[in-house]
Amino acid sequence: DTEVTQTPKHLVMGMTNKKSLKCEQHMGHRAMYWYKQKAKKPPELMFVYSYEKLSINESVPSRFSPECPNSSLLNLHLHALQPEDSALYLCASSQDLRGGPRVETQYFGPGTRLLVL
Amino acid sequence: DQQVKQNSPSLSVQEGRISILNCDYTNSMFDYFLWYKKYPAEGPTFLISISSIKDKNEDGRFTVFLNKSAKHLSLHIVPSQPGDSAVYFCAASARTGFQKLVFGTGTRLLVSP
Numbered sequence: 001d002t003e004v005t006q007t008p009k010h011l012v013m014g015m016t017n018k019k020s021l022k023c024e025q026h027m028g029h030r031a032m033y034w035y036k037q038k039a040k041k042p043p044e045l046m047f048v049y050s051y052e053k054l055s056i057n058e059s060v061p062s063r064f065s066p067e068c069p070n071s072s073l074l075n076l077h078l079h080a081l082q083p084e085d086s087a088l089y090l091c092a093s094s095q096d097l098r099g100g101p102r103v104e105t106q107y108f109g110p111g112t113r114l115l116v117l
Numbered sequence: 118d119q120q121v122k123q124n125s126p127s128l129s130v131q132e133g134r135i136s137i138l139n140c141d142y143t144n145s146m147f148d149y150f151l152w153y154k155k156y157p158a159e160g161p162t163f164l165i166s167i168s169s170i171k172d173k174n175e176d177g178r179f180t181v182f183l184n185k186s187a188k189h190l191s192l193h194i195v196p197s198q199p200g201d202s203a204v205y206f207c208a209a210s211a212r213t214g215f216q217k218l219v220f221g222t223g224t225r226l227l228v229s230p
Contacts, residue, residue, distance in 0.1 A: 004160070031216060042206055042220030043161065056216060090160050094216070104210075105151060106218055108160035 003027075004109035006091050012115045015081060021112045023074040023091030031055075031096035032074040033106060034066060037088045049074060050096050081116045088113050120144045121209050123221040130228050136194040138224050140207035143188065147209040151218070152181060152192045155204045164205075165192070197228045 004025045013019050023032065031050045035043040048056035049068040063085075065077040074091055088111045094104040122141045130136045140150075148169035153161035167174040167181045167190065174181050180193045194201055207221045 006160075033216070040223075042222055043218075044220075045217060048216045050216065088158070092160075096216075104149075104216070105163055105166055107163060108153070110160045111158070113158060 004091055004093055004107055006089075006109035006112050008112055009110070010113050010115075012117065013078065013081065014117055015083070017081075018077070018079045020078065021076040021089055021091075021114075023076075023109055024072055025093040025107075025109075026072055027093060027095075027107070028071075029093035029095050029107075030071055031094045031104070032068060033092040033094075034064075034074070034076050035090040035092065035108075037090055037111070043090055047076075078114075081114075083116050086114055086116045119222070120147075121207060121219050121221040123205075123207060123224045125224050126222070127225040127227070130197045130226065132199055132228055132230050133196045136192075136197045136201065136226055136228065138192040138194075138205050138207075138226065140190045140192075140221050141188060142190075142209050144209070144211065144219075145188070146211040146213065147219075148212050149210045150181070150183060150190050151208045151210075152179075153206045153208060153220075154201075155206060155223070161206060194226075197226075199228050199230055201228050202226055 007022045034046040037043040046060045047066045052068045067075040090111045091109040092106040094106045151166040152164040155161045165179045183190045204223045206223045208218045
């Protein structure tokens with residue numbers, strides 16, 4: 001089973017709203033990722049959590065706030081977004097084998113398509 | 118600075134023929150390479166990967182070739198099927214920053230019956 005699930009599939013929000021994106025995996029993976037993908041562009045890394053700790057923040061604006069409540073769940077809290085934040089938000093996970101070979105395959109969820117009005 | 122490049126934005130192939138998708142990289146620290154397939158409004162689906170200690174990896178109809186000296190990899194799909202029509206991304210990571218996948222810009226493959 002290589003499934004990563006994301007909810008909601010679609011989200012429309014105003015610039016003053018607060019919303020959250022959710023991601024879940026049950027593969028026992030210990031690394032989880034948030035990516036942003038604009039139309040006709042490759043996915044761009046936003047955040048990485050490793051063993052429930054934030055390990056990489058790619059200089060993402062503070063209006064995006066990630067949270068990893070446990071090893072299976074990853075949230076992305078959104079507040080005061082701008083229209084240019086409209087994009088497909090992808091979650092991914094990988095094994096993160098400590099002490100193992102440092103090459104890993106990331107498995108992606110279907111994404112949440114976000115529209116900010 | 119685009120460290121992973123896919124110079125062909127699109128490729129059209131007839132069903133049953135070979136599809137060859139190319140990818141070039143500039144960062145010599147990259148040592149793990151992956152190919153993902155993506156349908157519109159869906160997340161990327163992992164297809165096949167290759168470590169820098171190999172020059173070829175095969176999985177069914179998909180074969181990835183790695184030429185380290187040329188910093189070039191390619192994905193061969195044989196035989197191509199209409200269901201293979203999608204955008205294909207190559208991605209790379211380095212052992213020292215293994216969690217940072219760098220994606221190419223993608224190649225849209227169209228397989229016609």
